[in-house]
Amino acid sequence: MIALWDTTATEVVKALAAERHSSGGLTSGLALNLVVIVDEKGEREAEAALTHAAQQHPCRLLIVVRRDHEQTAPRLDAEIVVGGRLGPCEAVVMRVYGPLVEHAESVVMPLLAPDVPVVTCWFVPPPAHTTEDPLGAFADRRITYSARSADPVASLQGRARDYSPGDTDISWTRITYWRSLIASAFDTATAPATAVTIAAKASDPSAVLMSGWLGGRLGVVPTIVDTDVVRDSENLPAIKGVTFTLADGHEIAIDRDAEGNTLLRRTGFPDRTQTIKGRTLGELLAEELRHLDPDQPYEQALGNATGHLKPAASS
Structure with missing residues (x-):
């Protein structure tokens, strides 16, 4: 494990390469990039869930922990873990402060493993437009959790208006x-x-x-x-x-x-x-990561529920 305080994206990239080399990590063994956005209060739950998901899906795990929004100066603290407490994955936990909270893509994009899909997951209330959000625009799959919004049903309406193939929601996985x-x-x-x-x-x-x-x-x-x-x-x-x-x-x-x-x-x-027992967040996420193709049944259900989309043929 490597900890970097008040660092830069360049230094994180170098430290990850060094840690991978010392741990024998191989980029070719990764199935996907998993970018997860979480607030400070949800960090522990998120790490437990992601550890479970990473056991089933080898990935480069990039966790963006949003901290002090009000801080005037941007700051990045990073923790690099390869094959450690977060399971068999290459993980970077990035704690971002100040203006960097709204521009986390500047530190995430240099860390993406090449030639594998990108999945972005919000364990916080999703942005108004996930496909236009800087952390969602480059993703092949976008996973939201509308149940955690202040108004979950209104959040679904937003997901329908903003729908793009590759979108899904943990609230769908729950059923x-x-x-x-x-x-x-x-x-x-x-x-x-x-x-x-x-x-x-x-x-x-x-x-x-x-x-x-x-x-x-x-x-x-x-x-x-x-x-x-x-x-x-x-x-x-x-x-x-x-x-x-x-x-x-x-x-x-x-x-x-x-x-x-x-x-x-x-x-x-x-x-x-x-x-029917409640599944953990990690189990729900692991289910979603089993398929990276567009979720047509979700698209049809979302469209029928909100009236914003035409029903799509699905199996």
Whole structure:
């Protein structure tokens, strides 16, 4: 580990090359560049999540920790870790101060490993325009977390207006298990759905994206019934249940209790139980990094939920 205080991007590049050489690091073994923006209070959580993700995806990890915005003079403190506490990756933790908070790309871009994709992830409220943001403009994939915005639903509206292929949101990743349960429940469906009701916290972006996804897949407009939801993790969507009314009068319902146990009820079939536990931020991020192609189901769900995009064909 190398620590540099009040340094420059040039010195960080030199120190990273020296540390890689001494540790036997090979750029050709990297799958991607992962640029993560986090505030000081979220640094510890971010490092834990990124350590988990790096174990599955060899990467050059560039963490931008935004500190004192009010400081008048720009300052950069950097910590270089190769194969250390942040897992099997090449990591640079950059703590930026003052005007450098708004111009962090000037220290990030020289550190990008060549010839591998760039993923930019905001663990803070995302910028108004991710594709125009200096840290998002050069990325092949942009991952936001709208649930951490002051107004998550308004943030989704911004994501829709600003959408570009390669965008996705952790709030979408949170409903992977729900989507799998619903898809398996419809394996025995006897008729198409005519009505869908989602019991959820209406301000939860995952519930809004669930509504958009179901609307696109089933050709109906789901109703969200605003409900208080007890969650065992921030990374679990605030969804209590989903009920489907079929054209033949049959019903499919999935309900989740506070402990994460789900009950699947289908007309004419025995009830079935399953557990949905909240995943860690690292597990959610690792899932997103498994595919770097445009996320067409997310695009369609986002468009249907907000009315800003035309539905796209997806599988």
